[in-house]
Amino acid sequence: MRQTVNKNELMVLLPLSLNYSRIEIEGNEKIKNFDMNCIKFIIGRIIYSSVVFVKTTETEKYNHHSVINSDTWIKHIGKNYLEYVQLLIDLKYINRKPYVVGEESFGYGFLKPLRFSRVFAEVIQIKSADDLKSTTTKTSYVKKYEKPLIDFFDYTKFSIDTELAENDVFEAYFMEGKYPIKISHGEPDKEGLATYSYYLMAMKNMVKFMNGIYSFSRGSDKVGKGYKTVGRFYNPFARLNKEIRKLMFYDNRKIHEIDLKNSIPYFLSNYLSSVRYRVSKKRLDRINSSFHIYMNSESLKTCMDTEVNDFKNLCVSGGVYDVFIDRLMEIYGEEWGKEYKRLFLVNYTNCYEKNRELTKKLLLAMFFAKNSQYEKVQQVFAERYPVIYDFLKTKKKQGYKKISKQLFEMEGFMIVDVLAKELTKEYRREMPVFTIHDSIATTSEHVETVKSYFNNVFHQRYGNAPTLSIS
Numbered sequence: 001m002r003q004t005v006n007k008n009e010l011m012v013l014l015p016l017s018l019n020y021s022r023i024e025i026e027g028n029e030k031i032k033n034f035d036m037n038c039i040k041f042i043i044g045r046i047i048y049s050s051v052v053f054v055k056t057t058e059t060e061k062y063n064h065h066s067v068i069n070s071d072t073w074i075k076h077i078g079k080n081y082l083e084y085v086q087l088l089i090d091l092k093y094i095n096r097k098p099y100v101v102g103e104e105s106f107g108y109g110f111l112k113p114l115r116f117s118r119v120f121a122e123v124i125q126i127k128s129a130d131d132l133k134s135t136t137t138k139t140s141y142v143k144k145y146e147k148p149l150i151d152f153f154d155y156t157k158f159s160i161d162t163e164l165a166e167n168d169v170f171e172a173y174f175m176e177g178k179y180p181i182k183i184s185h186g187e188p189d190k191e192g193l194a195t196y197s198y199y200l201m202a203m204k205n206m207v208k209f210m211n212g213i214y215s216f217s218r219g220s221d222k223v224g225k226g227y228k229t230v231g232r233f234y235n236p237f238a239r240l241n242k243e244i245r246k247l248m249f250y251d252n253r254k255i256h257e258i259d260l261k262n263s264i265p266y267f268l269s270n271y272l273s274s275v276r277y278r279v280s281k282k283r284l285d286r287i288n289s290s291f292h293i294y295m296n297s298e299s300l301k302t303c304m305d306t307e308v309n310d311f312k313n314l315c316v317s318g319g320v321y322d323v324f325i326d327r328l329m330e331i332y333g334e335e336w337g338k339e340y341k342r343l344f345l346v347n348y349t350n351c352y353e354k355n356r357e358l359t360k361k362l363l364l365a366m367f368f369a370k371n372s373q374y375e376k377v378q379q380v381f382a383e384r385y386p387v388i389y390d391f392l393k394t395k396k397k398q399g400y401k402k403i404s405k406q407l408f409e410m411e412g413f414m415i416v417d418v419l420a421k422e423l424t425k426e427y428r429r430e431m432p433v434f435t436i437h438d439s440i441a442t443t444s445e446h447v448e449t450v451k452s453y454f455n456n457v458f459h460q461r462y463g464n465a466p467t468l469s470i471s
Contacts, residue, residue, distance in 0.1 A: 002159040002249060003123055003210070010129040011162075011210045012044025013203055015110070017117035018093055026091060031083050037124045038077045038084050045072065046094065046108050047119060048207065051200045060197035064115070065097045065107030076126050112186050116196050118170060118179075119203055121162035121210075138217035145229040146216060148424045149416070152250075152432050153236065155212030159249045165206060168243040173199040175346045195345050202241040209236050218412070231405070231412040237434040237441065245441070246471060250432050253443035258450050260415070261318040261467045263438030264364055267410045268403075269312035270462045272388060286390065304387045311385060318467035321359045325352075327380045328359055368404040371396050411438055418457050423450065 005011050014020075020036075027034040049066035073081035085108070088094045093114060097107030109115075133155065137143040143150075170179075173195050181192030188196070219231040237245065248255045260266065314320040329336050337348035340358045348354060366374040366381065371393055382389035395403055419440055420433045431449070434441040440450050451468055458465040 001163075002161045003121065004156065004159040005123055005210050005212070006156055008125060008129050009123050010041070010044075010126050010132060011121055011123050011207050012040055013047045013119040013121055013200075013207055014040060014043055015047065015114065015117035015119055017110075017114040018043070023087070023091065023093075027084075027087055030087060031080070037126050038081070039088070040122065040124050041076055041126045042073070042081075042084055042088065042108075043094075044124075046110070047200070048204060050109070051197050051204055053201065060194075060201040062193055062197040062200065063109075065109035067107050070106075075128055075131070078127070116181055116188060116192075118166070119200070120166060121203070121207060133212040135212070135214045136216070138215070139220060141220045141227055141229050142216050142218050146218060146233060146416075148421055149233065149235070149433065149435065150214075150216055151429070152434065153212075153214050155210060155214075157251050158210060159252065160206070160210065160244070160247050162206070165244050165247050166203060168247070169199060169202045169241055172241070172243050173202075173345065178346075191345070198345065202244065205236075205239055205241070206244050209240060218416075221409075231408045232437050233412060233416045233435050235435065238436040242471075245436070250443055253445070255432075255434070255441050255443055256447050257436060257439045257441045257471045258447060258454060259436075259439040259469045259471065260454070261469055262315045262320045263411060263466075264367060264407055265311070265320045266315040266466045267407045267414075268367065269308065269315045270464075271406060271410060272308045272391070273312065273462075275391075283390065283394075304391070307385045307388050311388060312464070316464050316466055318469075321356050321363065323384065324363060324380055325355050325359045327383070328362065328377065329355065331376045331380055367392070367407075368400075370400045414457065414461065415440065418461070419450075419453055422457075423453060 003011070023039055024034075024036050027036065027039060045068055046066045049068060050063050052061050052063070070081075073085070077084060085094075085096070089096065092111055094108055094110055097109065110117075135150070135153070137146070137150070178192070178195060181196055182189045214236045216236075217234045218229040220227045221230045237248075240248075245255070245257065311320070314323060332339060336358070337350075339362075340346075340348035340354060343358065343361055362374065362377045363381070366377040371378075378389065378393075392403065415438060416435055420435050423431055423433050423440075423442075427446075431446045432443055440454070442450055447470060451470075454468055455465045
């Protein structure tokens with residue numbers, strides 16, 4: 001059943017490992033005017049605060065104890081919050097980490113046998129629930145220029161079947177008997193803890209989204225005398241796991257994503273078509289030496305044009321990753337499956353879907369990485385496109401992040417500024433529009449309109465249109 005969060009309500013995550021009937025019986029006996037919502041709020045905050053994103057390592061970190069200020073308990077439960085906390089302690093469900101001088105407050109966590117449980121989402125009523133909801137923008141430019149898209153984020157309009165969402169997220173992370181996670185001397189193994197942290201963060205992001213805790217960011221650059229937003233638009237819908245997004249409804253209408261296939265290679269192919277390719281003796285000598293071929297200045301220019309056209313045709317048709325799969329598997333050998341497990345945290349099975357998924361991951365990483373990284377992937381790409389490879393390698397020497405910045409700006413301009421904003425303008429907010437980097441999401445009845453817009457604007461800009469997929 002789909003759930004929606006309304007005013008004065010809050011969605012919380014609760015572990016399946018607790019006996020809630022027992023808590024309610026004991027609570028009614030021991031606490032005057034007992035409110036089960038207060039118990040669920042306490043448990044939900046412990047889970048919510050137990051997993052955090054570490055920006056420096058771009059990983060999720062699980063904390064056994066959540067540091068929660070007493071002001072939070074008082075504001076949303078009341079001055080008798082300790083009675084509720086003590087009830088959970090007495091039932092041997094949670095413990096309280098002793099206060100340490102210099103730290104903000106006590107830490108609360110589940111006892112070891114109850115940790116690392118699957119969770120479920122429930123909507124509760126709690127005092128001052130709306131004070132936990134917020135909308136923030138990284139800069140004033142984001143607030144100004146992205147307002148047409150930000151205005152669609154009204155949490156009361158979204159709904160989702162949270163049971164289905166949790167099941168799909170769980171299956172995405174815990175495949176092939178990986179759950180329960182292995183415990184040794186009371187502690188989880190490293191891989192199991194990492195997987196559980198990703199699972200819990202996915203569910204936390206869903207709860208944040210449904211509760212209307214929104215943050216928006218986008219880069220900015222100088223345009224004329226002022227500044228304007230550029231690049232990718234980072235928004236709460238884009239941060240949701242795909243397993244969650246596919247189950248989302250807006251105004252009781254199913255949301256679908258219209259996805260530009262091979263987005264980064266596609267924009268790269270159009271970028272290569274627009275740049276002035278400099279043919280120098282130094283470049284000629286380097287290519288002839290590196291690839292054991294002979295070219296003069298005229299044949300080098302012809303070769304570049306031929307490679308770019310071939311690359312572009314593969315990108316437009318949606319098959320650019322497929323042509324690299326077999327050779328990458330050959331180069332990596334036995335390491336191929338290990339690389340998949342390292343990057344996706346699930347065991348590898350030899351099938352087209354997983355091979356394409358890893359090929360895509362490696363190629364995109366190579367495009368954006370330093371020249372000293374992903375050398376096997378560089379080798380495979382250079383075998384098919386030696387001139388394009390030399391151009392990219394030379395470009396990276398001027399600053400390896402320049403290419404990714406250029407491609408993200410091209411993508412952001414087309415998806416956010418040309419497509420999304422023009423759709424909101426023309427349809428005067430009758431069509432909900434959400435962006436997910438290289439995709440536009442909207443409700444069922446508007447999918448064909450968005451597809452038509454995709455084809456028209458890309459033909460006008462680049463003279464070609466990418467392959468689209470609908471999910």
